[in-house]
Amino acid sequence: MRIAIDAFGSDNAPFPEVEGAILAIKEDICEKVILVGKEDELSKELEKYYFDKDRIEIVHASEVIFMHDAPASIVKKKKDSSLVKAIQICTEGKADGMISAGNTGAVMAASLFGFKRIKNVLRPAIAATFPTQGNPEIILDVGANVDCSPDNLVQFAELGNLYSKFIFKNENPKVALLNIGEETTKGNELYKTVHQRLLESKIVNFVGNIEGKDLLRGIVDVVVCDGFVGNVMLKTVEGAAFSIFSIMKDQIKKDWIAKIGALLSFPVYAYLKKRLDHTEYGGALLVGLNGIAVVAHGRSNGKAIKNAVRLAAKMAESGFVEHAKEYYDNKI
Amino acid sequence: MRIAIDAFGSDNAPFPEVEGAILAIKEDICEKVILVGKEDELSKELEKYYFDKDRIEIVHASEVIFMHDAPASIVKKKKDSSLVKAIQICTEGKADGMISAGNTGAVMAASLFGFKRIKNVLRPAIAATFPTQGNPEIILDVGANVDCSPDNLVQFAELGNLYSKFIFKNENPKVALLNIGEETTKGNELYKTVHQRLLESKIVNFVGNIEGKDLLRGIVDVVVCDGFVGNVMLKTVEGAAFSIFSIMKDQIKKDWIAKIGALLSFPVYAYLKKRLDHTEYGGALLVGLNGIAVVAHGRSNGKAIKNAVRLAAKMAESGFVEHAKEYYDNKI
Numbered sequence: 001m002r003i004a005i006d007a008f009g010s011d012n013a014p015f016p017e018v019e020g021a022i023l024a025i026k027e028d029i030c031e032k033v034i035l036v037g038k039e040d041e042l043s044k045e046l047e048k049y050y051f052d053k054d055r056i057e058i059v060h061a062s063e064v065i066f067m068h069d070a071p072a073s074i075v076k077k078k079k080d081s082s083l084v085k086a087i088q089i090c091t092e093g094k095a096d097g098m099i100s101a102g103n104t105g106a107v108m109a110a111s112l113f114g115f116k117r118i119k120n121v122l123r124p125a126i127a128a129t130f131p132t133q134g135n136p137e138i139i140l141d142v143g144a145n146v147d148c149s150p151d152n153l154v155q156f157a158e159l160g161n162l163y164s165k166f167i168f169k170n171e172n173p174k175v176a177l178l179n180i181g182e183e184t185t186k187g188n189e190l191y192k193t194v195h196q197r198l199l200e201s202k203i204v205n206f207v208g209n210i211e212g213k214d215l216l217r218g219i220v221d222v223v224v225c226d227g228f229v230g231n232v233m234l235k236t237v238e239g240a241a242f243s244i245f246s247i248m249k250d251q252i253k254k255d256w257i258a259k260i261g262a263l264l265s266f267p268v269y270a271y272l273k274k275r276l277d278h279t280e281y282g283g284a285l286l287v288g289l290n291g292i293a294v295v296a297h298g299r300s301n302g303k304a305i306k307n308a309v310r311l312a313a314k315m316a317e318s319g320f321v322e323h324a325k326e327y328y329d330n331k332i
Numbered sequence: 333m334r335i336a337i338d339a340f341g342s343d344n345a346p347f348p349e350v351e352g353a354i355l356a357i358k359e360d361i362c363e364k365v366i367l368v369g370k371e372d373e374l375s376k377e378l379e380k381y382y383f384d385k386d387r388i389e390i391v392h393a394s395e396v397i398f399m400h401d402a403p404a405s406i407v408k409k410k411k412d413s414s415l416v417k418a419i420q421i422c423t424e425g426k427a428d429g430m431i432s433a434g435n436t437g438a439v440m441a442a443s444l445f446g447f448k449r450i451k452n453v454l455r456p457a458i459a460a461t462f463p464t465q466g467n468p469e470i471i472l473d474v475g476a477n478v479d480c481s482p483d484n485l486v487q488f489a490e491l492g493n494l495y496s497k498f499i500f501k502n503e504n505p506k507v508a509l510l511n512i513g514e515e516t517t518k519g520n521e522l523y524k525t526v527h528q529r530l531l532e533s534k535i536v537n538f539v540g541n542i543e544g545k546d547l548l549r550g551i552v553d554v555v556v557c558d559g560f561v562g563n564v565m566l567k568t569v570e571g572a573a574f575s576i577f578s579i580m581k582d583q584i585k586k587d588w589i590a591k592i593g594a595l596l597s598f599p600v601y602a603y604l605k606k607r608l609d610h611t612e613y614g615g616a617l618l619v620g621l622n623g624i625a626v627v628a629h630g631r632s633n634g635k636a637i638k639n640a641v642r643l644a645a646k647m648a649e650s651g652f653v654e655h656a657k658e659y660y661d662n663k664i
Contacts (some may be wrong), residue, residue, distance in 0.1 A: 040571035180563040188478035212567030216575035231512040235544030240572040254631035264593025268583040
């Protein structure tokens with residue numbers, strides 16, 4: 001597999017991107033990595049590493065997309081940006097998938113323009129993988145579509161179902177709808193309608209509503225929600241974990257016995273940190289597109305970029321996109 | 333102050349309710365508690381305690397509301413329920429406020445019927461108090477209104493503002509809108525409209541959007557959202573904390589050195605537990621009603637009930653309802 005990396009996406013670009021590329025090659029995650037961005041900077045950065053030169057290629061792109069760039073205008077105004085070019089490399093058949101740690105809205109806009117939607121898919125979604133007490137959970141949409149129709153959410157359920165089947169090898173994924181109660185009658189108009197539609201679905205193994213309190217228990221495989229609720233929820237979990245650790249840290253500092261205790265319990269904290277670490281999960285996949293685009297966290301380090309490359313390579317190998325195309329071609 | 337307790341609301345009713353009543357009297361939180369429910373059961377339970385008999389009264393109510401009772405039909409079908417009667421006692425002037433640990437939807441429906449809305453308030457909201465790294469935060473709505481208009485959310489901001497002023501004595505509360513990004517242009521149609529409306533508000537000190545990741549930092553006083561998002565978010569925080577502790581516990585069990593460490597760090601865990609403990613906060617207040625109704629957690633213990641009584645008494649003393657009435661009378 002050949003994966004293109006938008007090398008100027010992350011907050012500390014291009015360092016994590018270059019390190020991630022090196023790690024991906026060394027760990028044989030893919031055959032080839034194409035780093036897209038300012039050639040001089042990338043060459044200079046690559047000089048720091050010892051690696052197989054045949055397996056990392058640089059493709060020059062003169063422009064960089066910033067957080068304040070309006071996603072809608074990027075494709076027209078920044079044609080020579082590392083993001084737009086990384087996608088172009090894929091659509092020209094020179095790479096099998098791409099990753100970016102840049103502005104999610106921009107990645108979605110550029111991907112829609114470059115890859116295009118799969119025929120009959122109304123709107124692509126961002127599917128995040130969530131660490132839980134049990135198996136990882138796919139949650140979608142976590143931010144691409146803030147105003148959704150019932151049709152959108154039903155499609156997210158179908159796309160999440162395929163994702164879980166193809167990537168996590170779940171034969172019959174348990175698909176749940178995020179809601180404010182388990183009962184069928186719970187939720188706002190949108191969620192009540194979607195609940196009924198999913199109950200009637202012959203494709204998706206719908207197991208009912210799931211509440212926020214059960215999200216991290218790992219009892220389902222796919223959680224469906226609109227992009228507004230999904231994004232609020234994703235960031236709330238991130239914030240809750242952070243705040244809990246902060247309160248603990250402050251207290252440990254105040255008490256030397258607790259400090260010794262914390263040192264002895266260190267493996268527990270390390271394990272927990274690893275379990276909740278976003279860098280382990282390789283970012284979120286844009287599903288519903290005619291190609292493979294993975295969005296990594298803006299604060300990604302080399303390991304996170306490497307894991308994003310792994311996810312993109314896994315997706316490309318799995319045939320997920322081809323299967324989704326076939327599915328939606330036959331459906332309507 | 334005289335507070336009525338729906339003594340058959342909680343999961344373990346009437347034990348926590350009776351214990352809470354006793355604690356409230358012993359700690360002089362209010363002058364009198366009126367326990368509403370089956371007289372024989374309550375008398376029998378009260379016999380276990382030694383207390384000033386003049387300060388706890390029982391008012392008989394023969395019926396109990398269950399989780400499966402449809403909120404809308406309660407007022408007609410269960411007129412002699414402990415919930416409906418506790419509210420009636422208030423509207424007849426025999427108590428200054430009431431609390432219930434029962435089904436939130438039922439409490440809202442019965443309160444709307446009994447207390448009525450404050451004139452010009454479109455919809456009452458449930459305002460929860462959130463423990464944070466800093467000062468407690470009021471978040472509303474957390475479940476009463478799952479489909480909201482911009483007018484609803486603007487009123488929630490005003491009601492939250494009053495709540496923070498009257499109960500937490502914040503002179504100029506910082507009011508934020510829950511959203512998926514800090515920028516003015518972020519959010520779905522509803523939230524973008526509300527953001528603009530709040531920017532123009534002359535009453536509320538609107539400090540902009542707040543993201544899920546910053547909710548527990550305690551950097552604002554009031555967070556506004558619709559009841560669907562608020563409820564998902566509230567339960568997500570609860571679940572995240574629970575899952576983090578579960579993962580830690582499982583790991584600690586596996587490693588005897590970590591076990592000793594955890595024992596030494598015990599005060600830290602105890603502090604954290606207390607900080608995140610819902611029983612400390614006395615439940616959520618229904619705001620926008622012509623009366624005082626507090627909803628406690630279904631899993632409340634005696635302490636949680638006592639703290640709910642404290643919140644109801646504080647509200648009654650503060651003149652919050654009268655002030656809100658005056659405010660909305662003059663406004664339109």
